[in-house]
Amino acid sequence: NFILTQPHSVSESPGKTVTISCTRNSGSIASKYVQWYQLRPGSSPIIVIYEDNQRPPGVPDRFSGSIDSSSNSASLTISGLRADDEADYYCQSMDSSNVVFGGGTKLTVL
Amino acid sequence: EIQLVESGGGLVQPGRSLRLSCAASGFIFKDYAMHWVRLVPGRGLEWVSGISWNGVSRGYAESVEGRFTISRDNAKNSLYLQMNDLRVEDTAVYYCAKVRAPVVYYYMDDWGRGTTVTVSS
Numbered sequence: 362n363f364i365l366t367q368p369h370s371v372s373e374s375p376g377k378t379v380t381i382s383c384t385r386n387s388g389s390i391a392s393k394y395v396q397w398y399q400l401r402p403g404s405s406p407i408i409v410i411y412e413d414n415q416r417p418p419g420v421p422d423r424f425s426g427s428i429d430s431s432s433n434s435a436s437l438t439i440s441g442l443r444a445d446d447e448a449d450y451y452c453q454s455m456d457s458s459n460v461v462f463g464g465g466t467k468l469t470v471l
Numbered sequence: 472e473i474q475l476v477e478s479g480g481g482l483v484q485p486g487r488s489l490r491l492s493c494a495a496s497g498f499i500f501k502d503y504a505m506h507w508v509r510l511v512p513g514r515g516l517e518w519v520s521g522i523s524w525n526g527v528s529r530g531y532a533e534s535v536e537g538r539f540t541i542s543r544d545n546a547k548n549s550l551y552l553q554m555n556d557l558r559v560e561d562t563a564v565y566y567c568a569k570v571r572a573p574v575v576y577y578y579m580d581d582w583g584r585g586t587t588v589t590v591s592s
Contacts, residue, residue: 362533394578396578396579398516400510400516404584405566405582405583405584405585406508406516406566406568406579406582407582408578408579408580411571411578411580412578417580449515451515451516453516453578455576455577456576457576458530458576459518459530459532460506460508460518460521460530460576461518462508462515462516462517462518463515464514464515465515465516
């Protein structure tokens with residue numbers, strides 16, 4: 362099994378841009394797709410990025426995803442931050458017999 | 472509209488059993504794999520188990536292997552999780568999630584509201 366490591370928390374002001382990283386400790390980050398989920402308190406998880414950089418219908422283009430093989434990591438970037446972007450964000454990937462989530466990052470919009 | 476409604480959670484003593492259910496509607500249930508994922512206080516989201524569209528392929532997290540069993544009834548549009556020998560560390564909100572494909576190891580695109588399981592003496 363591999364581990365996905367995320368920063369515990371990030372914060373930024375409304376209107377600014379924030380990037381959340383997700384680093385894979387073994388195996389290539391490019392070997393399996395990475396997804397990102399948003400989880401607000403009291404709500405269900407919502408997928409905001411799938412297959413590394415694809416946005417589901419209804420997710421604003423302020424949300425974008427990427428992978429970087431040199432750092433073996435994935436990133437979620439949110440631009441034009443809004444108060445309702447405040448939530449926990451989880452990266453997720455898998456191998457042939459496991460689904461792995463990162464530890465989650467709490468985004469605070471100051 | 473896709474709906475996934477979990478039920479069966481509650482307060483249970485360590486070592487006892489519980490069976491969770493997930494009622495699905497708004498999509499062709501038999502065409503998609505399904506997962507159980509839990510939100511553990513202080514630890515975040517954890518994958519529990521997944522099952523393919525026809526129930527043939529199943530996967531489990533190491534932490535629940537041998538104690539939990541996932542199953543589905545396509546005629547009833549329902550997903551289940553039988554949880555035996557429950558431990559305090561199984562305390563969590565349990566979500567049912569639909570996979571974007573018939574196979575187990577693909578991403579989850581719709582989630583239920585969750586049901587809370589508390590294991591305590």
